[in-house]
Amino acid sequence: MCRLQCVRINARLTFPEVVETIMSEWKRKIPFQVDIAGVIDIMGSSLYSRYDTPIRELLQNAHDAIMRRRRGDLQFQGKIVVRQDANAGTLSFTDDGVGLTPEDAENYLGTVGLGITGLIKRGTPPPSQQSGSADNGDLIGQFGVGLFSAFMLADRLVVESRNEAAESGVRWEAGPGTEIDLSNIERSQAGTTVTLILKSEYRFLAENSEAVETAIRDHADFLLIPIFLNDSDVRVNVIHAAWFDAQQDPESTELAIEEYFDETPLDVIPIRIENPVSISGALYVSPQRVPGFSDLPTVMVTVRRMVISRKLQGILPVWATFLRGCIELHDCSPTASREDLVRNRAFENVCEVLEQILFEHFDRLAETDPQRMESIVNWHRYSLAGAAIENERLRQILKQSYRFPTSHGPLTIQEILEKSEADPLFEDDVDRVVWYNPDRRQERWINSLFASHSAPCVSTFRSFEESLLAQCLADDFDAGIESDLRLATPTAPNFSAMILGVQDLEDAAPEWIQFLESSQARVLLGSFRADQPVMAFLNERHELAKSFEELKQRGEIPTGFQRLIDTHFADAPTSQNEIILNRNHPMISRALSQKPGTPLSCVVRLIVANALNSAGGTTTKEARQQQQDDLDWIAECLWGRDS
Numbered sequence: 001m002c003r004l005q006c007v008r009i010n011a012r013l014t015f016p017e018v019v020e021t022i023m024s025e026w027k028r029k030i031p032f033q034v035d036i037a038g039v040i041d042i043m044g045s046s047l048y049s050r051y052d053t054p055i056r057e058l059l060q061n062a063h064d065a066i067m068r069r070r071r072g073d074l075q076f077q078g079k080i081v082v083r084q085d086a087n088a089g090t091l092s093f094t095d096d097g098v099g100l101t102p103e104d105a106e107n108y109l110g111t112v113g114l115g116i117t118g119l120i121k122r123g124t125p126p127p128s129q130q131s132g133s134a135d136n137g138d139l140i141g142q143f144g145v146g147l148f149s150a151f152m153l154a155d156r157l158v159v160e161s162r163n164e165a166a167e168s169g170v171r172w173e174a175g176p177g178t179e180i181d182l183s184n185i186e187r188s189q190a191g192t193t194v195t196l197i198l199k200s201e202y203r204f205l206a207e208n209s210e211a212v213e214t215a216i217r218d219h220a221d222f223l224l225i226p227i228f229l230n231d232s233d234v235r236v237n238v239i240h241a242a243w244f245d246a247q248q249d250p251e252s253t254e255l256a257i258e259e260y261f262d263e264t265p266l267d268v269i270p271i272r273i274e275n276p277v278s279i280s281g282a283l284y285v286s287p288q289r290v291p292g293f294s295d296l297p298t299v300m301v302t303v304r305r306m307v308i309s310r311k312l313q314g315i316l317p318v319w320a321t322f323l324r325g326c327i328e329l330h331d332c333s334p335t336a337s338r339e340d341l342v343r344n345r346a347f348e349n350v351c352e353v354l355e356q357i358l359f360e361h362f363d364r365l366a367e368t369d370p371q372r373m374e375s376i377v378n379w380h381r382y383s384l385a386g387a388a389i390e391n392e393r394l395r396q397i398l399k400q401s402y403r404f405p406t407s408h409g410p411l412t413i414q415e416i417l418e419k420s421e422a423d424p425l426f427e428d429d430v431d432r433v434v435w436y437n438p439d440r441r442q443e444r445w446i447n448s449l450f451a452s453h454s455a456p457c458v459s460t461f462r463s464f465e466e467s468l469l470a471q472c473l474a475d476d477f478d479a480g481i482e483s484d485l486r487l488a489t490p491t492a493p494n495f496s497a498m499i500l501g502v503q504d505l506e507d508a509a510p511e512w513i514q515f516l517e518s519s520q521a522r523v524l525l526g527s528f529r530a531d532q533p534v535m536a537f538l539n540e541r542h543e544l545a546k547s548f549e550e551l552k553q554r555g556e557i558p559t560g561f562q563r564l565i566d567t568h569f570a571d572a573p574t575s576q577n578e579i580i581l582n583r584n585h586p587m588i589s590r591a592l593s594q595k596p597g598t599p600l601s602c603v604v605r606l607i608v609a610n611a612l613n614s615a616g617g618t619t620t621k622e623a624r625q626q627q628q629d630d631l632d633w634i635a636e637c638l639w640g641r642d643s
């Protein structure tokens, strides 16, 4: 029906007045509506991602009830018993905590978002729970929703309880609908039993003790209350861990870590701080190497001793992928599902403070036990070097402990910088020149060239090591020291004069460049100190590009990989290998005095190919053919053509 038909139109009203009349009729306030059955269904099926979450929620309720009873009786220990009944298909949680009065059960068990624990924390405990109801910071519950998680596993839920001060007990039973059955019962002991009548797909929790035991340990290992399973008198949870001790004994912590995490730590970092945020526990350097840089570091986190996650991300600095451990974050708030922490100011504080603690720890270690620090850095060198490219503070630490292989043996970054002071005879605009060689194949050759030189040549066989070195030099630039990072290659400024002792370097004449084209190298002429005809310097990027090109032609590179290679080479030119011909060498000078194409020039071309080969260069098919032709031509000149 047209909406206008519902409005009695006054013939004297204009059209805009009619519209206004219609609009104003719909202005009113309406309350939010809650579909209880729908909420219970969502809480049970979608709020939590793991089947063991309800187990954690019920253990935590039992824990809170016992903690509250302890306030009235400091000697009271309390315990939690989890029972499986395979015949009945139930899983139950019994505690001897403070218990519930019938009014409490009526008011708080079935009210989503309202619980006694939350009220205590807000300083407004219900009248029935006034005694000992201050928030001592040891209660875990807060949202008043955890009990409903049981509907993830159960069709029906039964709570039987007796408050320690009440005459009789109360029974509360609910299913997925909106009605709750409440009745009084006889119960001799104070405390509560929550029984889950399991859905068929979770019946295994009534039968398989290992699954339940694992769930208890995963979440409640460090709760300060013993938890027993079925009739066993051996508690399931460990309760005590040395890293939570107020005064941590480093040896005990190390032993505890070894036992709990089943790893031998390379170093242990005990943590206890109250301000500006409370953090306690210990981190350790894992002996397991972390491949790549993409993984975020993870750590086990507890809040009020309840395990929130064994692998929480985002709390350790991104560079600390090699750290593990367990930390208690009392000031952090778990999310309602308790599977993560709320990323609030307290969380940010923890991140900042932790990074600070780690930096200070490694600074101290580098000073007090440099050997240990070096072995840690050495063990995790690639993750550390990769991370330090982005992090100046980390670079400061690595400068003392990260050793590069160099022509002068292994040297720390600091030592390299000190030994790389620029020679004022050759350099007038930089304070430091750091030479590097990224190609493992040239290591021996380049190192021998630097042997008599005071500056070392640094081997940066992984590309990020080159970036790390560059960043360290850039750091010093801010402090007024100008440095240059130079590839150990003849065309780099001053390399030939200073390192090679080669004078008057110049490009070869065009006809010789063309004649030596199959070498794919840049051809230069120079006057050597040594009596050697040719020097060859490989360019690693050029060599790589060549190998990939060959593979590509043979169709051996998957397309996805090819894209990666293309982007790698798109950023920077591949450059060329370099060849220097010694114009003082009798054979070279003789060849140069003639035109290319003579038998002697073919000998030069063979020597060039050989020099590139022995430096570790790859030979293309065309170059191999060329060498064969040269040999044939020389043989023919010497002995004449075979008939």
Ligand SMILES: Nc1ncnc2c1ncn2[C@@H]1O[C@H](COP(=O)(O)OP(=O)(O)OP(=O)(O)O)[C@@H](O)[C@H]1O
Pocket: 057, 060, 061, 062, 065, 095, 097, 098, 099, 100, 108, 109, 114, 115, 116, 117, 118, 140, 141, 142, 143, 144, 145, 146, 147, 148, 191, 192
């Ligand atoms: N075993 C128990 N003993 C005594 N009271 C209990 C027990 N289990 C639940 N309760 C009461 O029921 C209330 C609601 O429990 P529920 O688990 O839903 O929320 P919570 O524990 O208060 O908070 P959260 O949702 O953060 O876990 C609790 O505040 C507590 O008062």
